[in-house]
Amino acid sequence: MTLFVTDEEMALLLYDIQDLYGYDFNAYAKASLKRRINRLFALDRFPSFAEFRFRLRTDTAYFGRFIEQITVNVTEMFRDPAFYLALRKEVLPLLATYPFIRVWHAGCSTGEEVYSMAILLREANLLHKSILYATDINPQVVQQAASGVFSMQHMKQYSENYILSGGRHDFSSYYTAGNNKVLFDVSFKKHMVFSTHNLAAESSFNEFQLIVCRNVLIYFEKELQARVFDLFDTSLERLGFLALGSKESLRLSPANAKFRQVSEQKIWRKVI
Amino acid sequence: MAKSDLSNIPGCVVIGGSAGSLKVILSLVTALDARLPFPVVIVLHRKNDASSLEHLLNDRCPLRVKEAEDKEDLAPGTVYLAPPDYHLLIESDHSLSLDASEKVLWSRPSIDVTFQSAAEAFGHHVLAILLSGANNDGASGLEYIRHHGGQIIVQDPDNAEIPVMPRAALARLRPDLLLPDYAMAAAINHFL
Known part of the structure; x- marks a missing residue:
């Protein structure tokens, strides 16, 4: 079974992100946000949550990737x-x-x-x-x-x-x-x-x-x-x-x- | 079917279906008991057309059938349909969220996505049913539900119009029940 980020771990991440980068994701719909975070966690093959968190805290460029991947950018011209x-x-x-x-x-x-x-x-x-x-x-x-x-x-x-x-x-x-x-x-x-x-x-x-x-x-x-x-x-x-x-x-x-x-x-x- | 096979009264029933499952869903909702004390959430792969499926099901089902709306609260005795072209997620406060992100296994709505969120929101109080289909969607969602202690019914591949999806699930886990289409509604109603 794939490793998943827990609710508590997600709360920690969101706290870090607000604290260090000023972005507040706390009012985002949790189920969807958690899915995006889990997706990134799996995509970038972190061996543990601790390493994921450390990277986010210490690597500003990686935070850029986080924003890119967490937000949904599915769109098209003349959609609907x-x-x-x-x-x-x-x-x-x-x-x-x-x-x-x-x-x-x-x-x-x-x-x-x-x-x-x-x-x-x-x-x-x-x-x-x-x-x-x-x-x-x-x-x-x-x-x-x-x-x-x-x-x-x-x-x-x-x-x-x-x-x-x-x-x-x-x-x-x-x-x-x-x-x-x-x-x-x-x-x-x-x-x-x-x-x-x-x-x-x-x-x-x-x-x-x-x-x-x-x-x-x-x-x-x-x-x-x-x-x-x-x-x-x-x-x-x-x-x-x-x-x-x-x-x-x-x-x-x-x-x-x-x-x-x-x-x-x-x-x-x-x-x- | 032995009634003891499913013991946990679910907080929520989630049903996933793809090719060949519309007929099953039609007969299933027709036979549901009007007094069911939990919500039923249906994720069916379908074309992005007008929401005629909602009316089709509503005409037959003794329960209220509606297309799931963003941020609405799940209500007992109501059947929710995932809208075409959106993923449907259940939040921990048992409200619904829509999500227009990338397809998962070429599917939006994705059965896996809804099943996983149902497991997160309802823990072991989930009854998940996987029906006929031509792809692998639902299998990993069922694993997730199993991991959280939920109960699982898979349509018997011999009885499924397209057995690929039930088979993909059976390759990964043993369901609590393997049922033909005509026995599905009774398995849900027996919790009354």
């Missing part, structure tokens, strides 16, 4: 095409009335959803007056997102997603390919700002018309979810939109009273 179709049809026409559009991708991971949004905005002829702020707790993925470089191997599926999302152009016209990688149109970057931001600890940094935070909150406990919803509430203009993952909901949070779900998709509008 029906969601992007709803954005095109139900949200962008309303955003079009603003002189300037600010979008926040909270938990942007490697940037696939940010580029998807940029494509939507360009096709709606709104990108010229938009800025997309893309943040993640993990500096490594933020850097990757900012590069605008993606692996070639997923482009076929992304192209299919794009078409299902209502896209009418040739998806490959948005990037240039080479060496099994693709580089997205660099003019998109003029409208993107990338930065690290920790939803569990940091405050609001702007006011937005649209906040997109999909499949991030499921990794948090209910109390932290509620805190992040408050953060989104203070970061949204009145009548701004909040978009969540397909299995996430505002329903159980106190902030729910200020929002109304405006789509079959997980899109809410701040009404107060």
Whole structure:
């Protein structure tokens, strides 16, 4: 049987990490977090928990790897095409009335959803007056997102997603390919700002018309979810939109009273 | 089946199934007793389509069937379905968490992931059932449940439409019961 990190050991690790690096994972959903920690523990073949802990305490570079591996970075372009179709049809026409559009991708991971949004905005002829702020707790993925470089191997599926999302152009016209990688149109970057931001600890940094935070909150406990919803509430203009993952909901949070779900998709509008 | 084979009243029943198990699950939930005092969590590998499975099961099952929602508390007498394309984990406070991380053994939801978290959350008060399927998912989850003292039923490979998954489990452990599909519901109901 594989060696597993116990609850007590995980509590020790989380304490160390908060103490030494200032990252607080204590309000993360434990079952999932423990699975990620066990996965890393097995992946890096530590002979004992003590060595795992020692490495984390003493090797800052290894802590970087810990953040990379513990956070979930599974994402794709136009993931859940029906969601992007709803954005095109139900949200962008309303955003079009603003002189300037600010979008926040909270938990942007490697940037696939940010580029998807940029494509939507360009096709709606709104990108010229938009800025997309893309943040993640993990500096490594933020850097990757900012590069605008993606692996070639997923482009076929992304192209299919794009078409299902209502896209009418040739998806490959948005990037240039080479060496099994693709580089997205660099003019998109003029409208993107990338930065690290920790939803569990940091405050609001702007006011937005649209906040997109999909499949991030499921990794948090209910109390932290509620805190992040408050953060989104203070970061949204009145009548701004909040978009969540397909299995996430505002329903159980106190902030729910200020929002109304405006789509079959997980899109809410701040009404107060 | 000898009733004494399963002695521990479970705090939670977890069921994992893949190819060839939908029929088994349909007949199983149809025959469940409405008075069951514990939750039943089903992880079934399936396509990411609309949640028609929830309705299909709800129409037949005397218990309430619902798709598992993130952070909801497990309630007795309720059947929870893992949503397609998410792992489903049980927290130590017996609430549910979803997880969209990498597939495990090419599967999301992964039976192993749910079984392991069930063992962590419920210790020996777990009854796990592994059904027909074409891959190895569930075997290591069952080992984990065994390690925590939980009880295990595996569908008899001779009775399974696709015996690969039950066989993979049997290669790693001896279940408390090896049952054909038609005897599964009775094994759960006998705790009443």
